[in-house]
Amino acid sequence: MSKENRTLYGGLAALGRELAKEAWADARYTIVVDENTFNCCLPTLIGRIEVLQEAEFIEVPVGEECKSLEVAAQVWQTLLEGGADRQTVIVNLGGGAVCDLGGFVAAGYKRGIRHINIPTTLLAMTDAAIGGKTGIDFGGVKNSIGHFYPAALTVIEPRFLDTLPEAELLNGTVEMVKTAAVADPELYMRLLEAPTVRPTGRQDIVAVGRIKNRVVKADPYDHGIRKILNFGHTFGHAIEVYRQLPHGIAVGIGMRVAMYLSVKKLGLGEEVYRTYSQWLRQQLSTFNFQLSTFNLKDIEQMLPLMHQDKKNADGELRCVLLQEPGAAVIDVTVSDNEVRDAFLHLK
Numbered sequence: 001m002s003k004e005n006r007t008l009y010g011g012l013a014a015l016g017r018e019l020a021k022e023a024w025a026d027a028r029y030t031i032v033v034d035e036n037t038f039n040c041c042l043p044t045l046i047g048r049i050e051v052l053q054e055a056e057f058i059e060v061p062v063g064e065e066c067k068s069l070e071v072a073a074q075v076w077q078t079l080l081e082g083g084a085d086r087q088t089v090i091v092n093l094g095g096g097a098v099c100d101l102g103g104f105v106a107a108g109y110k111r112g113i114r115h116i117n118i119p120t121t122l123l124a125m126t127d128a129a130i131g132g133k134t135g136i137d138f139g140g141v142k143n144s145i146g147h148f149y150p151a152a153l154t155v156i157e158p159r160f161l162d163t164l165p166e167a168e169l170l171n172g173t174v175e176m177v178k179t180a181a182v183a184d185p186e187l188y189m190r191l192l193e194a195p196t197v198r199p200t201g202r203q204d205i206v207a208v209g210r211i212k213n214r215v216v217k218a219d220p221y222d223h224g225i226r227k228i229l230n231f232g233h234t235f236g237h238a239i240e241v242y243r244q245l246p247h248g249i250a251v252g253i254g255m256r257v258a259m260y261l262s263v264k265k266l267g268l269g270e271e272v273y274r275t276y277s278q279w280l281r282q283q284l285s286t287f288n289f290q291l292s293t294f295n296l297k298d299i300e301q302m303l304p305l306m307h308q309d310k311k312n313a314d315g316e317l318r319c320v321l322l323q324e325p326g327a328a329v330i331d332v333t334v335s336d337n338e339v340r341d342a343f344l345h346l347k
Contacts, residue, residue, distance in 0.1 A: 058078050076105060088113050123175055237251075257342045259322065
């Protein structure tokens with residue numbers, strides 16, 4: 001894994017100062033965007049960063065559609081045809097999908113070139129763009145092919161949040177709640193008590209990012225403590241694929257399933273489960289999302305997706321559960337029948 005992996009919370013101003021340094025003197029830049037960031041964010045980026053005004057740009061599909069081998073191959077082909085070499089730097093301007101794809105492309109091109117993540121969604125700023133995981137979807141399984149390949153820089157520019165609808169902010173807020181739930185109980189309660197889905201302040205974005213960076217530094221290859229960041233994801237990824245829900249919302253429902261199992265298996269306080277369930281229901285109803293319920297047919301369809309989760313071993317589901325906020329337990333074995341019970345309890 002590359003040792004380069006810094007997060008700049010000073011936004012585009014900090015990026016401009018960084019790219020003026022000698023370490024970037026020979027760089028050639030290619031910016032990866034989707035339709036949304038091409039229109040809403042690219043003008044701001046190149047208007048603020050002079051060295052990027054001559055950069056090439058590559059537009060990819062919006063959302064998970066860009067995370068495929070076909071799109072990655074198209075980007076590689078464009079780089080080859082444009083004469084991109086090992087001094088080329090890929091700048092990923094977009095949400096988590098763009099950052100995942102761009103990092104995956106960078107990891108494979110010429111056996112690895114530098115990339116910079118400039119996340120434009122709250123979800124990406126606090127989760128997807130931090131930590132060095134890159135990936136694409138394959139065989140109907142989310143993030144089934146990828147690398148541990150950190151960005152040289154991750155740049156947090158809060159002004160890009162102003163381009164997002166409130167419903168999109170909910171995606172990021174759920175991931176912030178997840179990170180706080182496994183590592184910082186005080187921050188967890190502050191987020192649940194916030195009056196809106198918009199973070200209570202820039203300090204919360206920074207706090208969540210620093211938690212993730214600290215965990216990743218302790219376990220860069222996801223063998224141990226880093227698994228706590230997957231709380232709710234074993235179930236959330238299956239829900240996301242099966243119900244075609246936004247990632248954060250699916251993870252939010254997955255966290256409710258995981259909390260129910262935590263009550264049953266680890267003695268998590270029922271009040272913690274009820275408080276989170278009430279918060280999630282309230283947030284979803286604000287944006288006309290229903291708290292999904294699942295029948296046995298749905299659950300049987302999703303179980304194979306859950307068994308594809310990378311944390312599993314020996315054919316068993318291995319989940320992250322909570323003893324209490326701030327105290328997560330990794331590699332808890334959960335049976336299929338326990339999963340069925342938890343999903344049916346959503347009713």
